[in-house]
Amino acid sequence: MKVLVVGSGGRDHAIAWKFSKSPRVERVYVAHGNAGIAATAPCVNLRTIEEMADFAQKERIDLTFVGPEKPLSAGITDLFESRGLAIIGPDSKASRLESSKCDAKTMMRELGIPVPEFENFSDSDKARDYIRSVGYPVVVKADGLAAGKGSLVCDTASQAEEAVRQIMEERVFGDAGRRVDIEKRLYGRELSFFCFTDGTSIVPMVAAQDYKRARENDEGKNTGGMGSYSPHPWLDDSLVQTIMTRVAQPLIAGVREKYGIVYRGVLYLGLMLVESQQEVIPYVLEINIRLGDPEAQVILPRLRTDLVDVCEAILAGRLGSLKPEWDPDYRLCLIATSGMTKGKKGWYKGYPDRYKIGLPIDGVDRIDPECLVFHSGTEMDSSGRLVTTGGRVLCIVSSGGTLGRAREKALAEMEKVSFEGIYYRKDIGLE
Numbered sequence: 001m002k003v004l005v006v007g008s009g010g011r012d013h014a015i016a017w018k019f020s021k022s023p024r025v026e027r028v029y030v031a032h033g034n035a036g037i038a039a040t041a042p043c044v045n046l047r048t049i050e051e052m053a054d055f056a057q058k059e060r061i062d063l064t065f066v067g068p069e070k071p072l073s074a075g076i077t078d079l080f081e082s083r084g085l086a087i088i089g090p091d092s093k094a095s096r097l098e099s100s101k102c103d104a105k106t107m108m109r110e111l112g113i114p115v116p117e118f119e120n121f122s123d124s125d126k127a128r129d130y131i132r133s134v135g136y137p138v139v140v141k142a143d144g145l146a147a148g149k150g151s152l153v154c155d156t157a158s159q160a161e162e163a164v165r166q167i168m169e170e171r172v173f174g175d176a177g178r179r180v181d182i183e184k185r186l187y188g189r190e191l192s193f194f195c196f197t198d199g200t201s202i203v204p205m206v207a208a209q210d211y212k213r214a215r216e217n218d219e220g221k222n223t224g225g226m227g228s229y230s231p232h233p234w235l236d237d238s239l240v241q242t243i244m245t246r247v248a249q250p251l252i253a254g255v256r257e258k259y260g261i262v263y264r265g266v267l268y269l270g271l272m273l274v275e276s277q278q279e280v281i282p283y284v285l286e287i288n289i290r291l292g293d294p295e296a297q298v299i300l301p302r303l304r305t306d307l308v309d310v311c312e313a314i315l316a317g318r319l320g321s322l323k324p325e326w327d328p329d330y331r332l333c334l335i336a337t338s339g340m341t342k343g344k345k346g347w348y349k350g351y352p353d354r355y356k357i358g359l360p361i362d363g364v365d366r367i368d369p370e371c372l373v374f375h376s377g378t379e380m381d382s383s384g385r386l387v388t389t390g391g392r393v394l395c396i397v398s399s400g401g402t403l404g405r406a407r408e409k410a411l412a413e414m415e416k417v418s419f420e421g422i423y424y425r426k427d428i429g430l431e
C-alpha cells in the first residue's frame with residue numbers, strides 16, 4: 001500500500017514514521033516534509049491541495065493522512081473524496097470546529113456540552129462593554145486559526161481590553177481576529193484528550209500532557225508546545241467515561257444530527273477539568289480537528305495497533321469493532337528550539353519571538369537509536385549540512401518504565417545536540 005502524509009512538522013514526522021513501521025505499507029510519501037522527515041520517507045514538494053490530489057491520483061496513493069489543520073480547513077478532504085481518494089481528516093464543514101472558535105462554542109452550547117460562559121463579538125466596542133460588565137477574569141480568543149497563539153488569558157479587565165485591541169483592531173493574528181470569543185476564565189486542571197471517530201463510533205486514545213509555555217515553571221509566552229509525555233497521570237477509566245459521555249459522544253452525535261456534520265478522523269479536545277460538588281466537569285476550552293504537536297510524538301509510539309488498520313476502520317465506518325492496543329511504557333518528548341542569539345542588529349529573543357535560522361545542527365547522529373528523533377524545522381543547506389529553519393527545530397522522544405527514567409534519558413541525549421542558541425525546557429515531565 002502507498003500512503004501520503006500531509007504536513008511538515010514534528011507531528012507529521014511521527015505520523016510518517018508510524019506508517020513506515022506498518023508491514024502493509026510499501027511506501028510513505030510526505031508533502032512537503034523537511035530534512036529530517038526525508039530520512040524516514042521521500043518528501044514531495046507539493047504546496048496546494050490540488051497539487052496533492054493530482055499527485056495522489058498519479059501515484060495511485062491508497063491512503064492519505066492529514067497532519068495539520070490548515071489543509072483540512074482549506075477543504076483537502078472534500079477535494080480528495082470528490083476524486084474518490086481515501087483520506088483521513090474531517091471535511092471543511094467539520095473543520096469549522098477548529099477554524100471558528102465562535103461557531104464551535106455556539107454549537108457546543110446548543111448541544112448541552114459543558115463550555116465556559118461566553119459571548120462572541122464582531123464589534124470591538126461591544127466586546128469592551130461586555131468585559132467591563134461581567135466583572136470576572138476572561139480569556140479573549142481570536143475566532144480563526146492563529147497557529148495556537150490566538151488565546152489570550154487575562155487577569156484583569158484592562159488586560160482583556162488590550163487583548164481585544166490587539167486582536168480586533170491591530171489584527172496581530174490577521175483576519176483570524178475579525179471576531180472574538182470572550183470566555184469566563186476557568187480554574188482547574190487542563191487536559192488534552194484525543195479520539196479516533198468514524199462519525200458514529202468513537203475510540204479514545206491514550207492522553208498526553210503538553211507544555212505550552214516557553215519557559216520553565218510554565219512561565220513565558222504561549223508556544224506551539226515545548227514538550228509532552230504520555231501516559232497522563234490523571235486519566236483513569238472513570239475520567240475517560242466522564243469525558244466520553246459528557247463531551248465526545250454528544251458532540252459527534254450532536255453535530256451529525258443537528259448540523260449535518262459527519263466528523264471523521266481525529267478529535268482533539270482541549271479540556272479544563274473543574275471539580276464541583278464531588279463530580280468533575282470537563283469543560284471544553286477548544287476543539288482541534290487533528291493530532292496535537294507535540295502530543296502525537298508520544299502517543300503514536302505507544303500505539304501497538306497498525307495505524308493502517310485504524311484508518312481503514314474509520315473509512316469503512318466500523319471503528320466500533322476496533323480495540324487499539326497501547327504500550328504501557330512512558331514516552332517523553334523534549335523539543336529543541338531556536339533560542340536567544342545575537343544578530344547584526346542586536347539580540348534575538350528566540351522562539352516564540354524572533355530567532356535566527358540557517359544555523360548548523362550537530363550531534364543528531366550520536367543520539368541513542370533507542371530514542372526517536374522527529375524534525376520540525378530543519379533543512380539541508382547547499383553544502384549538505386543540517387541547519388535550522390524554524391522556531392521548533394527537532395525533538396527527542398525517549399521511553400522508560402517510569403516518567404523519571406524517560407525524562408533522564410531524553411535530557412542526556414539532548415546534551416549531544418548543539419546549534420547556536422539551542423534552548424529546551426529541562427522541566428518537561430518533572431511532576
Ligand code: GLY
Pocket residue numbers: 148210224225288291292293294295
Ligand atoms: N499541542 C497543541 C496543539 O497541537 O495545538
